[in-house]
Structures are given as C-alpha cells and as structure tokens.
Amino acid sequence: MKQFFFFLLTNLCVNAFATVRTVSNNPNSLAQYNIIQDAVNASSNGDTIYVHGSPTRYAGFTIQDKRLTVIGPGWSPAQNFQPYKATIETNVNINGTASRKTELQGLDFYSTVSILSAAPDSLRFIRNQFEAAIYLAFTTVPYTGWVFEGNWFDKAFMSLGAQVVVTNLLFQNNVFYAISTNGNFNGFLTTQNILFDHNVWFGPSGTNTAPCFGGASKGMNFANNIFVHRNAATNNTNSVFNNNLTYGAGTNNPWDISFSNSDAGGNIADQDPQMSSQSLINQGLELLVLNFAIAAGPANNTGSDGKDMGLLFDASGSLNWSNSNMSRIPVMIGMNILTTTITPGGTLNVQVDARRNN
Secondary structure, three states: OHHHHHHHHHHHHHOOOOOEEEEOOOOOOOOOEOOHHHHHHHOOOOOEEEEOOOOOOEOOOEEEOOOOEEEOOOOOOOOOOOOOOOEEOOOEEEEOHHHOOOEEEOOEEOOOEEEOOOOOOOOEEEOOEEOOOEEEOOOOOOEEOOEEEOOEEEOOOEEEOOOOEEEEEEEEOOEEEOOOOOEOEEOOOEEEEEEEEOOEEEOOOOOOOEEOEOOOEEOOEEEOOEEEOEEOOOOEEOOEEEOOEEEOOOOOOOOOHHHOOEEOOOOEOOOOOOEOOHHHHHOOOOOOOOOOOEOOOOOOOOOOOOOOOOOOOOOOOOOOHHHOOOOOOEEEEEEEEOOOOOOOOOOOOEEEEEEEOO
C-alpha cells in the first residue's frame, strides 16, 4: 500500500503537469480507486494509472479519446516485491484517435483487447501477458506505429478484420506461445513495415508443430527470431527472413522461395538453439519461469546485430528480457524508522529504500 504513495511522489517529481492515480480492488488499501474504469474516467491526457497486484481479478475498462499510461506490476512479479499480477478479467477497449500514444504496461489480459472504432496510432504494449485475443476492425485508416515489447503471448492471438491495414508495427523481445492451428496472428493481409525482431516462438512437444499464423498473412519481416515447433511458412507469404533459426518447426526453411518468401541471409534451419531451458521448451511447457538465455550454440552471437538470436539479454537498458516480467516502476524494498522515540508533535524520520526494475 505504501508503494503507491512512493510511486506518486516519484512521478510527480518527474512530470509536474501529469497526475498519477492509484487503483486497488482490496477495500482495505489506501489506493484512490477500487475500479480501473473510475480512475480512467477521472484522468486527462498524459495521466498515469497504477494498478496494484491482487489475487482478485479486475473488471475491464475503456479508454476513450485520452492518452493514458496504465501500469500493473508485471506478468510474473517477483515475490519479494509484489506477489500478485493485475489480471483484467473482462474486455479492454481503446477508442478514438486522441488515444494515440496510450501505453499499457505490466498487465495480465485474461480477456480481449479491442481497438474497433477509429485507429489510434503509436500505442505501446509493454511487458504484458495476453491470454485472449487482440481485435482490430477499423478499416478507414491504417493502424500504425504500434510497439509490442517484452510481452508473453500465452496462446493469445491478434486478429485483423477484413480490409484492415496495418503499418509500421514492431514486435520485439516477445514470447509467442501456441499449441493449436489458431497461431498467434490472423488476417495480416494488407501490411507495410511489419517487423518481428528478437522473439521466441515455441509450441507443442514431439513432432507436432503449430503455425505462427492461423489465417492468410503476408508481407512481413522476420529478423533474429527462434522458432521451436512453430511453423512460420503456413499461411505466410511474401515475407522476408534474415538471421532466424528453426528447430523441429515442421517447415524448417520458411524463407525458401517455394513458400513465396525471401531468404535475406543468415538463417539457420533445424538446429537446436540451446536455450537454458531448452528441454522444457521442447516439451512445450507453458511456464513463465522458463530461461531463454543462450550461452553457446548456433544462435549465440549470430543475430544480424551481432547479438544472440531470440530474446535480448542486454546488460543494461529496458530490453533485457531478465527484467521483462516486471513493469518499469520503482518499488519500495525497505523502510527504516530512524527515530526510535518521538514526543507528541515531534518529527518522525523515516528512510525509504527503493529500486526500479529496468
């Protein structure tokens, strides 16, 4: 509970013109709101909403023509910081062009995320868990400039309605998990500058594979991805591949011209990437604690940027997958009361220690 007030003071120092609101569905907490929608309704452009982790799921919310940042604790918060996720049980909607640059971070979407009326550009989805679909259906103007970074797509998929246009989308440093023919994407037919960079795709065990795309899609770029039991050729044409690795993927060379795709070089077919949790990944186990780091083998330092294929483990910066399970907000890790005794009307001195998850 005290974390929220530390968040508030920290962020007000950074941006004196924005307001930070706090939400907890624990009635005994000191948060300002119990329902996310109430905090959204009270917010204006540029405001931030912190959602406290909870064993009880939250109701969904709608952002209508507002640029907001909504932050939860992450898809697998460390126990010593915050033992619970902020799971959103019902639909989330983002509507209106004025909602551009809205960011959703550190949330667990148990239900759908829909952007159906208007197409706000430059949305950011950072360090979330998606357990249901993302729906796009607006057809008048393109969806453009979106970033998906550090997310765990947990059998979830992104579905585009007929005639929907998407441009300049970046999917970087995500895990895409699927075991069925639905894949993780459907309907990417009218595309421009769609880049999948440094992601891990994995799925069922044994000789089974699951497609990356559940319906006809085309015209995308794949760089530095690892595909384990995931077929990137099915339903995917006119796409360009460079510095990707497949392993037991069914079609281990999706970049072959026979699949109407292009080989831009540096691709490795059907070799064990040797991730730290490779045996568990081969079994298709759906575990948030899997270790995707690479110490040796064909994926080690063979990316187009000289880094490992698959997820990024940069020593510093926000793109280190080791930090992706938690959102980028400071949390209290300790508090020391310096005044042992205090007289009525006296001053209580407290030292607070905090750490930001990069």
